[in-house]
Structure formats: structure tokens, C-alpha cells
Amino acid sequence: MFGKPQRRRDEDFSEEIQSHIQIEADRLIAEEGMSSAAALAAARRAFGNVTSHRERFYESSRWMWLDSFLRGGRQAVRQLRTSPATTAIIILSLALGIGATTAIFSLADQAIWQELPIAEPGRLVQLDWNGLYIGPGRGWGSLMSYELYRELRETDGVFEDVFARAPVGAVLSSESGGAEPVIVEIVTGAYFSTLGVQPAVGRLLDDSDDVNRGGHPFAVLSNAYWQSRFGGDPRVVGKTIKINTYPFTVIGVGPKGFQGLDWSGVPAVWVPAAMSAQADVNNRDFFNARERWLHIFGRLADGVSREQAQTRLEPWFQAYLEADPKREGWPAVTPQQMRDFKASTLDVLPAGRGVSLLRARIEQPMLILLAATGLILLLACLNVANLSLAKALARRRATALRAVLGASRRRIISEQLIESGLLALLGCAAGLLLAPALMRAVLAFLPTLGPSENALGADLHLEVLAFAVGVSALTTLLSGVAPAIYAASVRPAAAIKEQSNAVAGGLGFRKTLVVAQFALALILLISAGLFAQTLGTLRTQGPGFPTSNLLVFSVEPQGAGYSYDESKPLIRRILARLEALPEVQGAAVARRQMLTGGSWNVQLTIGLPQQVVTESSIPLNAVSPGFFQTLGAPITLGRDFDDHDSRDDSRWGLSKAIVNQEFADKYLGGADPLGVRIGIGGSPDTRPEIEIVGVAATFRDRELRDPEPQAFFPAWESGLDGGAFYVRTLGSSQTAGPAIRSAVADIDPSLAILGMRTVDDQLDRLLMNERMLATSAVAFALVATLLAVIGLHGVMAFSAERRTKEMGIRIALGAPRWQAGGLIVREAVSLATIGVAIALPLFWALARFLESQLFGVRSLDAITVAGAAVLLTVVGLSAGLLPARKASSVNPLQALRSE
Amino acid sequence: MSTQDSSSERIALLQGTLDLLILRTLIFGKQHGQGIARTIQQTSDDALLVDHGSLYPALQRLEAKRWIQAEWGVSENNRKARFYELTALGREHLVRETNQWRRLVEAVGLILGPEKSEG
Incomplete structure (x- = not known):
């Protein structure tokens, strides 16, 4: 086994077999007096199946696996080239399924689920006032007053530490650059220590920077802002920047990847709460006991659960509610308002994902989009399965013939495996290229809030990518190889002789796939119709005044x-x-x-x-x-x-x-x-x-x-x-x-x-959700319909071909030609209709999910639903037309003679 | 798929014995595939059937183990043929295997008993 690999070419081996047969024939002529033709025939018979021997010789070669792989690869490329349209559609389907799923999921993950890059995000909680708050507010989300923060921080046994933060817009200028609008995050002293983040350069703010009002003009730059404005120069520490013309000294830079608590409002700079009057142009009295402007966060003490924290805070909060109306500045309220105020609770919410204004707005549309891409992935897989099955079935007799001619089962299957693998590989590669482009396209829909960029990036989520690639590749391989295994193991003679019956099993499965494709396409079409109408209504209705110029x-x-x-x-x-x-x-x-x-x-x-x-x-x-x-x-x-x-x-x-x-x-x-x-x-x-x-x-x-x-x-x-x-x-x-x-x-x-x-x-920015949903739903619906049509057309063409003989007989017996074609069209329409019929109750169940995103149209809008159903049926009919024409134009004599 | 008639008096070769027989055949000198098959069949009075489907893979296997080597030559009828030849390594293996085979036959014979004489 370890000798030099003396490969014998199989031509050499055929020659040896030929010589064997010749010598045997010579012997038969000489010893038994046969004629040379009879002798040769007898020698061949005696030798047995030459191809099969050659095959076995071939397989005994030790380089066989590599060689057969290369041969398989060449064969696969040849096969893929013979049907470029099918190949292209399979690759595109895979690319789309993988690309869309990965892109949307990666975005949704960042926007909805991703935790902050901080120490133990699971222990970070946010406090939420649940009930009636009496007093003015500024900002969004769960707003709290500075007074509440101050007293909360003095409670024992619940939190490791507590901090408050508020984002404000400001104009930032430095020696190196002109004035530009940024988001400044005003934070109390324990912000960085509670989150557990470390400086990249210099130091971060701590409690000593948050003592005297107006006395700590210190700022920490975000890593991203430091990189983009100061080129990552560590000498920035000690320099002066101006926030709304007030000078602050840079004391450090935050860690790489840390972008504050809100991905939709990324701060360029952090300043201590003691400096909020200087950092905010609106110059309000933020330390007033009434005004709420802060988000309060805490890190739970070791071993304390959220529920325990909430229970332990209860007595303290009740005391706060009792004390608050006795404070200076409490307005006159009605008894009802007082009761509502006293009934308020302080909820402890998980905050490992930070806070985000935009998250609340896009969560629902994102989930809808995610569901739609899931459907697209499923649809792509169905399509790939359908087309691969079609190819394999069409090739079945050729496969059987090869088996008869001596190709081993292993060889046939491995060749198909290589072909399917190649398809899967190309599809996945295309999907990988497509996903970042799709992500950027969806990102373009999301507006930035205020002056900051949002922190969402076009980074692919690797687990989901692996999932999408895995599902797609598995579908491709299974649907390609399963029929080949079947074809190679069936008795070749039977496979060659058989015409319609055994093949019909595969056809039935393909019909099921097509029905599923139509069902999915209908769901996407109705959704597209609803979202497009919503966007259209909002756009044409407008704000009620002319917006041009x-x-x-x-x-x-x-x-x-x-x-x-x-x-x-x-x-x-x-x-x-x-x-x-x-x-x-x-x-x-x-x-x-x-x-x-x-x-x-x-x-x-x-x-x-x-x-x-x-x-x-x-x-x-x-x-x-x-x-x-x-x-x-x-x-x-x-x-x-x-x-x-x-x-x-x-x-x-x-x-x-x-x-x-x-x-x-x-x-x-x-x-x-x-x-x-x-x-x-x-x-x-x-x-x-x-x-x-x-x-x-x-x-x-x-x-x-x-x-x-x-x-x-x-x-x-x-x-x-x-x-x-x-x-x-x-x-x-x-x-x-x-x-x-x-x-x-x-x-x-x-x-x-x-x-x-x-x-x-x-207006476009305001309608970002509607535009995002409408655009992607319409795109998805078109793709889905196209895939369904391709699937149905393929099945009908196959079915029509299989029934050529039947058509011939019908026409020969005097049936009008249109009737023959009608059979095919009727079958196409009925498949489409079954798909539609299955999808309708499914959509009915899903409809509520969409309702909140619609305007001017109900989710079960009869016209939209009926329109989509009719459209798909017509599309199904058109998919049957071409095969039907072919079937009806069959020459009865030829049809009967064929096969 | 082979088309040999499998008449009952012919004995199908045990796995592994074909290798031994091929080596044994080659002890008399170079031989081509057809010659080897023919020799085995003739020497065993046509009792042993050499399936050509096994012969060539066996030759291939022996060649790979370097017990035999091969080269193209011309047969007695002036046909081009691939001739196989025993190597020193093959000869050693043959001796060892032959001894082992004899011991095996003796042992099996002892168990099966002496009642049937050789014919």
C-alpha cells in the first residue's frame, strides 16, 4: 500500500481484457474448431460483463476517490450546464432564501435581542414607574426624577449600584473640527462602574466627577467618535472640547464596541449629571424633584432576582409615594389623581439589552419581516426540492441505463451527491454575497434619530447564517440524491421498461410541493397587497397640506x-x-x-x-x-x-x-x-x-x-x-x-x-416602517409567485409529457385538441386553487399579527384577499398553458408510436 | 451478471484461495490472465471455476501488494497480452501460505474423518 502509486489507466485495463478475450477466442478456434465470430462471441460470454469488470477494476484503484470526485465534478458541471435555466433558478432560490433570512435575522437580532457589551448584562435592570406620575417630563420611555434616583441609590440590599442617564442633543466642537450636532449622554457618577466597562484610554467618569453642580467640566469620548474625529489619537486626553460652547476637558475614551445604552441614539460623548445645565441647551432645572428626565438603571446585587428586588423595593417606594406630595412644588391635584398616584408601583424590568426608542417602534414590523423571510426560505427550499426532483426523475432512465451498462450504485449516487453539493455550494456562496447587500438595503430604511447614527451594522449573524445555509444545503442534497438512490437501486430492466406508473410517485410529491408553494405565495401576496395599500393610503392622504417644495x-x-x-x-x-x-x-x-x-x-x-x-x-x-x-x-x-x-x-x-x-x-x-x-x-x-x-x-x-x-x-x-x-x-x-x-x-x-x-x-422617514414592510412584502410576493409559477410549470410540463400517449389516443379517438390541452390546464388550475384554499385559513390565523401595522385597510380585506387569490389562480392557469399547447398539438400517430 | 453456467460439480473458490492459486500458477513462469484462468481450470480437471470478474481484481490486488509484477508482451499466438510474473516477495508469501494451507487441510481432514478416500 505504501509503494509508489503506479496508476494503471483504465484504457490499459480494457486492452488487457480485449487481449484476454482474443486469446480465449483463439483457443476456442484452435481447440474446438469454432468459427471466429462464434468463438469471439463465446469468449465474450465466458468473460461476462466487460463494463462491470472494468468498473470493478476501476474501483480497486487506490486513487479512486479523488479521481471519481474529479470525474463527478466534471460530470456535475456538464449536467448543470445542460439545464442552465434550472441551475440558475436553484442557485438564485438558495441565494435569496439564505440571503434574506440571514440579513433580516441579523438586523432583528441587533435591533431587538442583542445584549449590551457589558459585564453580566443579565443583572442590569431598569426601573419603570407604573401608574400616574405627577409632574412635567422631558424625553421618552420610563422617565424618573433626579430625586427618585438619589433616594433609590440609598436603599440597601437590592442593588450593587444604581445610575441614571439621559440623552440630549448638543453641538460639539473642538480645535480640530467645526461644530457638529451630536448626542451627549448625561450620566451619574456610577454609570461606567455599574455597567462594568473599562476605558480604552485615560479614565472614565466616577462618583468624584458628580459632586458639585457645574464643577466637573469633564467628558469621556465614545470610542467610535474618538476614532472618526480624533483618528484614535491617545493624546486627546487633556484636550478641550466645547459642548454648546461650554468648554469640557476630555479625560478618557470608552471601550471599543460600547455605544451607550441605546443603539438608536448613540452618544458621542458622556458628561456627568452635575454638568447637565452646561451640556443641555434647554438649561432646565434637572435636579428639581418633580421634573422627570432620567432613565434609572441598577445592577442587581449578587443573588437577588428581579422579583425579589421588586418586592424589597416595595416599602421604600410606598414611603416615597407618601412623602412626595408633601414636598415643595407639589401641584394641586384631584382626589382621583391622588388615588392614581398613590396606586403607582415601581417595576423592575430586565435591561440587558439597554433602552431604545426605535426598538419599540420597529419591533413589530421587524418580526413580521422576519416571518416573511422565513416563508421565503421555506419557499426557496420547496422550489429547490421540486426542481432537483424534476431533474433527477427526468434523468432516471438514463441512470438506470448506466446501471445496466455497469456503473456501480455508489458511483451513480456519489456523482449525484457531487452535483447537488456543487449546486448547494454555489447557492450558498451567492447567498453570502447577497445577505450584506440586503442588510444594507433594509438599514437604509431605518432613520437615524436626531444627530447620531444608529449602531446597527451589516454584520451577519453567524448562527443564523449557518442555519440558513444548513437547511438549504440539506434540501438540495436530499432532493437531489434521494431520487438517485432510488433510481440506482431499482432493478434497471424495470426502470427502463416502466413508463408512467412508478414515476408518478415522484410526481405526486412534486405536486404537493407546488401546492405548498402556492399557499406560501398567497400569504405573501395578500400581505404585500395590504402593506402596499397602507403605504399608498398614507402617502396620498399625506399630512393634509401640500408637501412639495x-x-x-x-x-x-x-x-x-x-x-x-x-x-x-x-x-x-x-x-x-x-x-x-x-x-x-x-x-x-x-x-x-x-x-x-x-x-x-x-x-x-x-x-x-x-x-x-x-x-x-x-x-x-x-x-x-x-x-x-x-x-x-x-x-x-x-x-x-x-x-x-x-x-x-x-x-x-x-x-x-x-x-x-x-x-x-x-x-x-x-x-x-x-x-x-x-x-x-x-x-x-x-x-x-x-x-x-x-x-x-x-x-x-x-x-x-x-x-x-x-x-x-x-x-x-x-x-x-x-x-x-x-x-x-x-x-x-x-x-x-x-x-x-x-x-x-x-x-x-x-x-x-x-x-x-x-x-x-x-414623510419618508416617518413612514419608514410602512415603506420597509411594503417594499419587502411586494418584493417577497413577486419572488414567491415567480417561484410558484416555475414550480407549477415544471410539474405540468412533466405531467403533459408523461401523458403524451394518452393525449394521442384521445385525439385519435376524436376528442377535440382543445380538450386534451384543457386537461392539463385544469390540473394546473386545480393545484393552484388547492394551494390558495389551504392558505386562506392560514392567513386568517396570521392576520391579527399584521393588523397593528395597517392603515386604511383591514387585515381580512375581502378585495385584497380575493384579488390575490384570483391573481394566483390566473398565474396557475398561465403556468399550465404552455405545456397544454404542447400536449394538444401532439401528433396522435407519433404519440402512439413513441415509447 | 456473469454468464458462466454454475454446474453443481464445479466448486466456487473460497475467498483468498484464488490468490494462492494464482501465485502457484505463476511458479512455472510468466503468464497472462487468460492463461492463468485456463491453467487453474485445467489443473483442477475443470473442477474449479475461475470467475473472470474476480480474476482481474485479484491480479490487481496482488500487483498492488508487490507479490507479482506485470508487463506487456506477446502471446504464443502473437497476441499482445499483459504477462504476470512472481516476485521474490510473492514467492516467499506463496511458500508461507502453502504451508499454512496444508496444515489447515490436514486439520479439517482430521475433524471430518477418513471415511471418504481420495478419488
């Missing part, structure tokens, strides 16, 4: 060093400058940007003869005169604000309001809205003193779905420390952009223009 951008004067008092005059100067531009048709400013999904909500008290408090918070805004005209939303009653609706030193507070039609209809009944007075707030001591001077047509402000009652106040009467400018341009808004920028720069070049975009673009 309308630009929006924000300015925050305090970020450029203006004081609160200087801000409003600056904004008025900018507005006057903009209105004077020749490119501008109209301009206005609003305190709060619209169509961002967020809002400024407060309960209102309405001073009808009897005082009424709105049952829910009303979205408010403060707008400049001409705002409604700039938007193109008419004032239907009363008047717009004018420059007299302005606050000067002698007067205080708001005096005028405009409400929308929805507000008038809902809260004012039939009464004349003009002259009705309202007050901001819902407590008994709220006095309605603000006069309604006008009613505006209702438009969507917060989001596009349902109209909300709304109230507007004059911008010049309100505190205005920043604003969103709305500019209606003459002609394209693209050309007006630079003019607007230079106009603002003329006033002050250090003023940053934040997020300038068209309102159309703003």
Missing part, C-alpha cells in the same frame, strides 16, 4: 452661544431674512418640528361655561404668523396670528390660541369656538385664560394615521429657544437650499443648520 430645518441658537433671551430675536431676524429671499414664497417657524413621531403633549382645560379637561394630552405647537399660509392649511374661522400676538416685557405668558377643526368638533360641540378660553394643564387650579382666535383646517402633525385635536400658540408669545423653520420655495427646493444656508450664515456663520430636508423626505 417645502423645506424644513432647525436652528438652536444656544448651541452657538446665544443666551435664552437672545434666541427669540435671532429667530425673528432669520425669519425676516428668509422671507426676503427671491427663492422663497413663504416662510414660518414652529417651536417643534412636525411629522417626526414625537410631540409636545399637555392636557388642556377648556373654559366653556363649565370647565372641561381634555381626557388625553393634546399635541401643542407654537407657530409664527403666516405658518398656516406657508403650509397651505387654511384658517377656516377667525384669524391667523399676527405680529401683535407678541410678548413684550410688560405682559407675561400666552394670550391667544388657534385650534384645529378636530379640536373644535371634539371639545367645543356646536359652540362658537372664537372667544372660548383654554388653559394649559389639567389640574383644578389651571385657569383658562388663553383666547381662541381662529380655527385651522385639520392636518397631521405628529404622525399620519388619525387626525388629532390640536392647539397652536403664537411663537412670539412663547419662550422660543430654538425652532423648526418651514420654507415654501419657488421652484425646486434643491436650488433654494444653498441660498437659505448662505442667508443664515450671513446673520451668524457659527449657527448650525440642523437636518435640512424636504417635508417629502421627512
